[in-house]
């Protein structure tokens with residue numbers, strides 16, 4: 341399921357960190373969203389977004405704004421906010437800069453390139469409901485998180501759930517792409533563990549033990 345399929349249909353959306361503006365152009369061109377806002381921080385990507393929107397003749401439907409994270413949006417201005425292709429810590433810092441503003445949107449669609457556990461941890465600590473998690477294989481594996489910041493979820497997730505995804509873990513038995521994603525992560529962990537000598541001590545030993553713990557978690561999920 342692509343990011344576009346996760347956006348609330350029929351309502352405006354914002355793509356923060358839009359760069360080439362492909363998502364926003366697709367959303368309005370296909371009629372999934374009546375209008376969109378692109379947010380970009382850097383001068384280069386901001387200009388790239390403006391040029392792409394003009395090139396596709398969509399500047400009457402897409403507004404391009406320059407600024408840091410959610411500061412380009414007013415509270416509740418759009419239904420869905422997308423943050424994709426960024427590091428997990430950047431996503432956390434953008435959402436955490438103004439939790440009240442974050443909560444004014446109906447849906448967050450997040451595609452962190454790393455540190456997924458930290459993004460889930462933020463959602464869980466704020467009580468925002470993780471409604472859906474999907475895996476897409478497009479060369480690499482990408483995980484999409486759909487969060488409803490207006491729906492409280494008070495149960496605390498375990499470290500295993502934060503790391504591997506509470507919803508993905510439930511789907512592991514049924515969905516082949518999720519199993520493949522976990523197997524890919526397991527292979528990666530096995531390679532890392534093999535690279536740490538057996539006679540390691542101190543920090544190296546602690547790292548090895550941590551990776552072995554994570555490997556065991558994945559083996560149990562995949563059983």
Ligand SMILES: C[S@@+](CC[C@H](N)C(=O)[O-])C[C@H]1O[C@@H](n2cnc3c(N)ncnc32)[C@H](O)[C@@H]1O
Pocket residue numbers: 356357358359360379380381382385407408409410423424425426430434
């Ligand atoms: C790798 S691109 C991803 C582009 C697109 N979203 C995608 O998924 O293909 C990440 C973009 O996020 C932008 N970015 C990073 N931090 C940002 C912030 N705090 N506010 C707005 N944009 C940001 C960068 O300028 C960059 O263009």
